[in-house]
Amino acid sequence: MELPQSRFQSRLEFCPECGSVLPRPGPPSSIRCPRCSFGLQCSDFEGRTVRSSLEFNALEAGAGRGGGGAAPQEGPTVDRRCPRCGHEGMWFHTRQMRSADEGQTVFYTCPRCR
Incomplete structure (x- = not known):
């Protein structure tokens, strides 16, 4: 038919x-x-x-929720004291860890301690 x-x-x-x-x-x-x-x-x-398929794109390194990727070796600095060694001035970077309607998480790295 x-x-x-x-x-x-x-x-x-x-x-x-x-x-x-x-x-x-x-x-x-x-x-x-x-x-x-x-x-x-x-x-x-x-x-x-009827056939259907689902194709996933490969994740980039460090993509997704808090996974992978090392902290940057250098970056913008902020006047903040390291709690471990007391060094004044820390590098920082931000990352979107949760949904888009929440603020970014700020990560601080001491250039002396790393």
Whole structure:
């Protein structure tokens, strides 16, 4: 059986009339679009294969939540005393450790202690 004529070509998960995501088949073995009421019988999909894949990008070194990456060897300085050696002046860098709506975490590194 041929699929009904539609406005554009789409994947089987989407309505060929309006592009909305189609729901799962209902009890009478039919699929009806909730947006435009376009309808199909489940038998229209017999013999067709739906394949999907998910491809992840490789993480960059030091990317993500607090993982990896050493502190910078040099950087901007701030007038702050090192709690270990008492040296005045520390390097600092910031990193987004949690969600974007929270402030950045500031890391201090003593140039003498490292």
